[in-house]
Amino acid sequence: MPREADPDARWLGPVFHVAFFLLLGASLVRFLLRHPGEPRTPWIITLSLVLALLYVLGPSLGSRPHQARRPTARRLLWLGAVVAVWVVLVLLAPSFAWCAVPLFYTGLRTLPAGAASLLVGVLTVFVVVAQLRLSDGFDPNLLLAPPAVAALATAVFVHMERQDVRQRALIDDLIRTRRELAATERREGTLAERQRLSMEIHDTLAQGLSSQQMLLQAAARTWDSEPATARGHIRTATEITARNLAEARRFVHDLAPADLADGTSLPEALRELAARTTQSELPADLPPAPTDQATVRPGPAAGQPAVQQPTARSDPGPGPHGGPVSVRFHEDGTPVPLPDRVASALLRIAQGALANVREHAAATTVTLTLSYLDDQVVLDIADDGRGFTPPPAPYAPSALAAPAVPAVPATAAGRVRGHGLPAMYARMRQLGGTLTIESTPGEGTVLSAAVPLEHTP
Numbered sequence: 424m425p426r427e428a429d430p431d432a433r434w435l436g437p438v439f440h441v442a443f444f445l446l447l448g449a450s451l452v453r454f455l456l457r458h459p460g461e462p463r464t465p466w467i468i469t470l471s472l473v474l475a476l477l478y479v480l481g482p483s484l485g486s487r488p489h490q491a492r493r494p495t496a497r498r499l500l501w502l503g504a505v506v507a508v509w510v511v512l513v514l515l516a517p518s519f520a521w522c523a524v525p526l527f528y529t530g531l532r533t534l535p536a537g538a539a540s541l542l543v544g545v546l547t548v549f550v551v552v553a554q555l556r557l558s559d560g561f562d563p564n565l566l567l568a569p570p571a572v573a574a575l576a577t578a579v580f581v582h583m584e585r586q587d588v589r590q591r592a593l594i595d596d597l598i599r600t601r602r603e604l605a606a607t608e609r610r611e612g613t614l615a616e617r618q619r620l621s622m623e624i625h626d627t628l629a630q631g632l633s634s635q636q637m638l639l640q641a642a643a644r645t646w647d648s649e650p651a652t653a654r655g656h657i658r659t660a661t662e663i664t665a666r667n668l669a670e671a672r673r674f675v676h677d678l679a680p681a682d683l684a685d686g687t688s689l690p691e692a693l694r695e696l697a698a699r700t701t702q703s704e705l706p707a708d709l710p711p712a713p714t715d716q717a718t719v720r721p722g723p724a725a726g727q728p729a730v731q732q733p734t735a736r737s738d739p740g741p742g743p744h745g746g747p748v749s750v751r752f753h754e755d756g757t758p759v760p761l762p763d764r765v766a767s768a769l770l771r772i773a774q775g776a777l778a779n780v781r782e783h784a785a786a787t788t789v790t791l792t793l794s795y796l797d798d799q800v801v802l803d804i805a806d807d808g809r810g811f812t813p814p815p816a817p818y819a820p821s822a823l824a825a826p827a828v829p830a831v832p833a834t835a836a837g838r839v840r841g842h843g844l845p846a847m848y849a850r851m852r853q854l855g856g857t858l859t860i861e862s863t864p865g866e867g868t869v870l871s872a873a874v875p876l877e878h879t880p
Contacts, residue, residue: 443478443525447471450512450519458516467516474508474522477501481529494533502533506542510549517553527573531580540577547573622771622846627680630778631667635660680770689766690754693773693791693802697750700777700789748781749788756795765874768850769793769802772858772872775843776804784808784868799856799876805869813860814844847872 451471458464481501494502509526512519523546530542547570554565642656669681682692761769773791780786786808794801844860847870851858856874 439525439528440478443522444475446521446525447475447478447519450516450521453518454516457518463515467512470508470512470515471519474505474512477505477508481505498533502530505529506546513549513553517556520550520553523547523550527576528580531577531584536581536584540581543573543577618846618849622849627670627774628667630774630781631663631670633778633782635663638663680767682770683763683766688758689761689769690752690758690793692766692770693793694752696770696773696777697752697789697791700750700781701748748786750777750791751789752791752793754793759795759800759876761800761876765800765854768854769800769872769874772847772850772870773802773804775847776870779843780804780806780808780868783811786867799873801871801873803869803871805867807867810862810864810866810868812864813862 451467454467455464506526509519509522512522526546527543530546531539533539534542550569550573551566554569555561558565638656638660642653642660645656646653666681680692682695683689687695777789780789784806786806789804789806792801792803792805794803847858851872851874854874856872859871859873860868861871862868
């Protein structure tokens with residue numbers, strides 16, 4: 424990225440150039456007034472014009488890049504010519520010594536610090552000699568003042584140069600840090616959006632598509648023998664498709680779930696979800712749906728590690744493949760208005776939990792309980808299914824990471840897979856809430872999502 428020009432250098436350079444030509448012109452006029460008709464006058468005029476022309480050619484040769492103390496050969500040749508012509512002028516007419524002040528600046532801008540200091544010292548010697556030649560007698564000020572002024576000017580210039588280098592390095596660090604921060608924010612935003620979409624897809628589209636697939640399979644098997652039943656399956660699948668389409672349109676735009684649209688409260692949405700889930704249970708004669716879950720199998724020989732292999736679910740029992748599931752809703756406590764984020768998260772957790780119950784639990788009864796406590800709202804989902812061994816706490820992913828399933832042991836009574844539980848943990852983490860799971864193989868499961876009301880974002 425090209426560096427912007429220093430605004431101070433833009434006006435400081437012209438000031439020194441103008442000062443140089445004013446001093447050169449004043450020195451020439453002084454010489455002509457003090458020494459009219461001298462034989463050296465043509466030489467003084469010619470050398471003055473040459474010096475002016477050389478100084479004018481300086482900017483066309485390019486200036487020293489900022490922070491780069493390596494002048495080009497042409498630049499060095501030009502500076503040497505300017506200094507040489509000026510030295511001859513000072514030897515012929517000491518009044519031209521005042522032109523050394525702009526030359527100090529030119530040398531400091533062109534040469535490295537050491538070489539520039541040496542050049543300033545040489546120029547200062549000629550200035551002192553010229554001033555002593557112009558003086559009627561010895562004056563200690565003429566001997567000491569020019570070196571002191573030159574040393575002070577050089578020290579201030581070098582200090583400002585080095586300070587400017589440090590400031591530019593700091594600015595570069597800040598710009599680089601800002602770019603890295605912006606890239607990090609974009610990456611985190613991408614991950615957060617990816618997580619949001621994965622959770623929404625899992626809790627709505629994925630479950631709906633699974634139900635549609637099994638309903639259509641059931642309709643295909645009963646199309647000839649029971650056309651009325653087949654048409655009922657297709658109608659149910661169509662209703663699920665319509666709901667999924669509405670949900671997809673809303674979560675793409677990061678809107679509240681369709682069940683919470685038009686001012687619907689969370690209790691009403693949960694009650695409707697319970698009724699809809701009970702009425703839309705899949706037929707009992709469907710075969711088990713294959714899954715991509717991983718189960719731990721022993722290695723081929725003792726001492727070898729276990730391998731993860733996909734298996735098909737073949738657990739018998741009630742549920743969507745063995746009987747209907749009754750879902751009931753209860754509300755406890757005094758209802759209070761809930762923020763949209765809290766209501767949406769709790770509804771999505773209920774949808775995901777019911778999907779897990781249908782697919783894994785083989786339950787006959789599920790109870791949704793929404794409790795309003797003094798400082799928090801709690802949603803409990805309890806089922807009488809086969810239960811499972813809950814995963815450990817590290818199973819919960821970071822709120823900014825895409826849901827990922829770490830290795831958790833599979834049990835005979837229940838398995839954990841997919842994005843369901845990680846999505847629930849992530850929703851609670853984003854709201855500052857907690858998610859707890861109580862389950863024992865063969866004794867059902869209770870999932871509790873609690874969100875503190877006073878700390879709700």
